[in-house]
Amino acid sequence: MTDKRVEEKVALPTEESRNQSRRAFLKGTAAVAGGVLFTKAASADYDPKKAVAPYAGKKEITEPLKDGPWRHRLGFGVRRYPYGQPTPEVSYIQRRTLEWLTPDSMASITMTPLQYLHGIITPNGLHFERFHGGAPSIKAKDHRLVIHGLVERPLIFTVDDLKRFPSISRIHFIECPANGAMEWKGVQLNSVQWTHGMMSCVEYTGVRLSDLLKEAGIKLDKARWIIPEGADASGMSRSIPLEIAMDDCYVAYAQNGEPLRREQGYPIRLVVPGCEANMWVKYLRRIKVSDVPLQHREETSKYTELMPDGTAQRFSWYMEPNSVITYPSPDFKMQGPGRYVVRGLAWSGRGKVAHVDVSFDGGRNWHEAHFTSPVLDKAWTRFEIEWDWDGSEAFLMSRVTDETGYVQPTMPEMRAVEGTNNVYHRTAMVTWRVHAWNSKNKGLVENVQY
Amino acid sequence: MFSTKKSLIAVAVAATMAAGSALAMSSSSGGKATEAAAGKTDGKWASNYREIIKESGGKYLDREVMEKILGKDVNSLRAKLDPNNPYSFEVDDAIDGGPHGNSQCKVPLAFTEVRDSAEKHEKADYVAYGYGKPIAESAIKPWEIDVNGDGDGFPILPDDKYMTVEKGGNVYVQFCGMCHGEFGEGAKGYLPLAVDEDLVTSDFRDPAPMKTIGNYWPYATTIFDYVRRAMPFWSPNSPAIGDAGYYGITAYLIQANGIPLDDNGRELDDEDKATPQVVMAANKYMKNQGNFFCDHRPITHNKRCMKDCPDYLVGDGAGDIHHYREARKLPDGTLQYNVNQRLHETPPGIGHKGF
Numbered sequence: 001m002t003d004k005r006v007e008e009k010v011a012l013p014t015e016e017s018r019n020q021s022r023r024a025f026l027k028g029t030a031a032v033a034g035g036v037l038f039t040k041a042a043s044a045d046y047d048p049k050k051a052v053a054p055y056a057g058k059k060e061i062t063e064p065l066k067d068g069p070w071r072h073r074l075g076f077g078v079r080r081y082p083y084g085q086p087t088p089e090v091s092y093i094q095r096r097t098l099e100w101l102t103p104d105s106m107a108s109i110t111m112t113p114l115q116y117l118h119g120i121i122t123p124n125g126l127h128f129e130r131f132h133g134g135a136p137s138i139k140a141k142d143h144r145l146v147i148h149g150l151v152e153r154p155l156i157f158t159v160d161d162l163k164r165f166p167s168i169s170r171i172h173f174i175e176c177p178a179n180g181a182m183e184w185k186g187v188q189l190n191s192v193q194w195t196h197g198m199m200s201c202v203e204y205t206g207v208r209l210s211d212l213l214k215e216a217g218i219k220l221d222k223a224r225w226i227i228p229e230g231a232d233a234s235g236m237s238r239s240i241p242l243e244i245a246m247d248d249c250y251v252a253y254a255q256n257g258e259p260l261r262r263e264q265g266y267p268i269r270l271v272v273p274g275c276e277a278n279m280w281v282k283y284l285r286r287i288k289v290s291d292v293p294l295q296h297r298e299e300t301s302k303y304t305e306l307m308p309d310g311t312a313q314r315f316s317w318y319m320e321p322n323s324v325i326t327y328p329s330p331d332f333k334m335q336g337p338g339r340y341v342v343r344g345l346a347w348s349g350r351g352k353v354a355h356v357d358v359s360f361d362g363g364r365n366w367h368e369a370h371f372t373s374p375v376l377d378k379a380w381t382r383f384e385i386e387w388d389w390d391g392s393e394a395f396l397m398s399r400v401t402d403e404t405g406y407v408q409p410t411m412p413e414m415r416a417v418e419g420t421n422n423v424y425h426r427t428a429m430v431t432w433r434v435h436a437w438n439s440k441n442k443g444l445v446e447n448v449q450y
Numbered sequence: 451m452f453s454t455k456k457s458l459i460a461v462a463v464a465a466t467m468a469a470g471s472a473l474a475m476s477s478s479s480g481g482k483a484t485e486a487a488a489g490k491t492d493g494k495w496a497s498n499y500r501e502i503i504k505e506s507g508g509k510y511l512d513r514e515v516m517e518k519i520l521g522k523d524v525n526s527l528r529a530k531l532d533p534n535n536p537y538s539f540e541v542d543d544a545i546d547g548g549p550h551g552n553s554q555c556k557v558p559l560a561f562t563e564v565r566d567s568a569e570k571h572e573k574a575d576y577v578a579y580g581y582g583k584p585i586a587e588s589a590i591k592p593w594e595i596d597v598n599g600d601g602d603g604f605p606i607l608p609d610d611k612y613m614t615v616e617k618g619g620n621v622y623v624q625f626c627g628m629c630h631g632e633f634g635e636g637a638k639g640y641l642p643l644a645v646d647e648d649l650v651t652s653d654f655r656d657p658a659p660m661k662t663i664g665n666y667w668p669y670a671t672t673i674f675d676y677v678r679r680a681m682p683f684w685s686p687n688s689p690a691i692g693d694a695g696y697y698g699i700t701a702y703l704i705q706a707n708g709i710p711l712d713d714n715g716r717e718l719d720d721e722d723k724a725t726p727q728v729v730m731a732a733n734k735y736m737k738n739q740g741n742f743f744c745d746h747r748p749i750t751h752n753k754r755c756m757k758d759c760p761d762y763l764v765g766d767g768a769g770d771i772h773h774y775r776e777a778r779k780l781p782d783g784t785l786q787y788n789v790n791q792r793l794h795e796t797p798p799g800i801g802h803k804g805f
Contacts, residue, residue, distance in 0.1 A: 225554075243564055245568075317745065362765040418749060420658075
């Protein structure tokens with residue numbers, strides 16, 4: 001460890017030194033792990049001379065700067081795009097699908113390009129899609145929501161009626177339980193878009209389901225389940241236990257401040273925070289309050305998990321805590337040895353993320369990352385950790401612990417219990433192998449699985 | 451309380467888990483804890499689990515908290531199949547109607563945060579706003595298309611409207627066969643409906659067993675509910691088929707899957723009428739029904755180890771970080787795809803045949 005490296009660490013912003021992992025550094029912990037050197041910080045006083053150190057020896061640019069043509073002519077006027085579009089340069093940032101996944105596009109899925117997203121909010125146009133019978137074009141004025149069954153008085157609402165109720169706005173992740181399903185038997189995909197993109201995180205605004213159920217006079221002594229149903233061609237339905245319905249569900253009409261998109265259930269959808277996206281019924285037109293579940297196809301034939309011994313789990317609701325490193329990840333290439341800010345996403349269907357730890361040596365040693373976003377209930381949380389890559393082969397993993405104390409398992413642990421034919425809820429850690437800088441595929445980042 | 455197979459299976463799974471993660475296991479049987487204690491053992495659980503969870507700041511899935519409540523048996527699936535276990539999603543069979551009744555699951559008692567929040571919202575006073583409109587149940591009927599596991603919701607037709615199973619087969623061939631195969635064997639990438647494969651897998655490299663109505667579905671009522679609700683794919687809930695036609699398709703699928711209708715194994719004849727009674731008879735003999743159990747997650751209780759972690763938590767689960775699998779041949783035939791793009795030797799791409 002050279003003195004120069006110690007000085008570089010000292011130049012860290014103070015906000016980063018506030019977090020726990022920094023405190024660990026300040027206590028004098030240094031770990032050498034799989035060719036990864038963690039330097040020891042000495043003091044936190046700022047000295048402008050230290051900013052010079054990383055640039056020492058780099059060639060100075062001497063050619064005078066030039067203006068681009070946009071400096072000398074006007075840009076486009078307002079309302080050229082009444083509904084704004086992403087700049088054409090980033091047109092590669094798209095939700096995408098794999099043609100071999102499904103036989104048609106009406107019962108299919110697209111994945112969100114997590115590798116290109118920042119922060120915790122997914123733009124509406126990049127929100128993943130999962131259709132069971134295509135996305136209908138329903139007009140809000142033609143849509144109705146009925147609440148009936150074990151209630152004092154069946155009620156019917158227009159979308160405008162719903163907007164009159166007290167509203168709530170929350171940021172939540174929404175995840176298809178099949179996220180990562182292609183990787184139970186091993187890896188086959190090299191992008192977080194494919195491995196984790198069946199999810200998004202947006203702000204929903206709507207009416208508390210508990211309010212609507214009480215508006216209709218729910219008979220709490222008999223009611224045990226609610227059975228929401230969609231108005232689309234699939235008539236999507238699931239059975240949701242009353243505890244979850246009364247906890248934090250709501251009927252949403254807005255997503256990131258604007259009306260829901262058709263792909264996400266316009267005009268209204270159910271929001272079931274933390275639970276399988278399949279339960280968040282889109283185009284919601286009916287909620288039946290019942291004493292028994294429906295045993296719908298999507299909770300018997302599908303969305304049940306086959307175990308190695310031939311048994312199956314049913315009524316799977318909560319999405320397990322999960323995390324993934326989005327940078328570096330297989331869409332990126334290492335640029336040579338040096339310092340990297342490793343970034344990723346963590347989330348839990350049971351509450352807030354408490355810790356994210358990152359390993360660079362396949363799980364032998366771990367280092368706590370810090371959060372760069374708000375830490376919200378059942379929402380994506382951004383984490384970062386600095387890493388001095390010495391150019392040797394490395395195995396990057398992230399491991400989330402949520403506020404319930406649950407610690408994300410390794411893939412061998414999960415496979416030992418669940419086998420490989422579960423399809424759903426493959427929520428164990430993934431591993432990115434970083435090829436050594438002096439190897440044939442120098443700096444390639446590759447998805448591997450233990 | 452539970453079918454024998456379910457219990458036996460749970461033991462086998464528990465054994466696999468012990469081998470896989472080297473965690474201490476002790477056998478545990480059902481029963482409500484009578485004495486309250488901070489750390490319960492003897493195969494029962496602490497009745498004061500709420501206090502223990504509260505003391506921990508709500509960390510009900512923390513390994514140490516679970517050990518205090520469940521003893522050292524936190525990973526045991528068998529224990530979780532007992533409805534009295536605070537971590538169990540199961541509902542007592544006596545309440546939900548036995549092995550062939552409309553089975554239920556619940557949010558576990560130990561998920562105190564969820565239960566407390568639900569209770570708070572249930573109890574909070576609420577004065578209706580009156581923003582909706584009252585509607586008669588009779589007016590909702592056309593939308594009330596759900597048929598549950600108990601058979602509630604079946605449309606009742608005049609006796610002479612029900613068709614024979616043979617005619618139901620014709621309806622099936624006309625509307626369903628082009629995607630699912632004339633005998634339910636599957637076609638064009640769509641799922642088969644009547645292939646009878648063993649669901650047990652001994653080797654993870656084996657292809658996934660094909661799950662069909664006969665070998666997997668727990669309820670026959672689901673066939674009618676789903677087919678009428680969502681099929682044919684391009685024009686669901688079709689008036690051209692009608693309720694009688696949907697009964698016909700359902701009965702044909704029951705016949706094609708060889709689902710018995712009584713203890714003697716009687717199967718549907720072509721001349722039999724396709725009625726709700728037939729579906730309910732088959733509903734009692736769905737052979738896989740007893741093999742479903744409520745979601746038992748979390749399944750593993752990993753440790754938040756930070757330094758020099760034990761081998762079972764490292765790499766391949768035996769401490770080897772170089773023993774990994776790589777992406778090789780993909781379903782579309784591409785080998786280890788996109789390497790040149792990922793090395794930035796060619797412009798960024800979208801991966802193998804993605805679009």
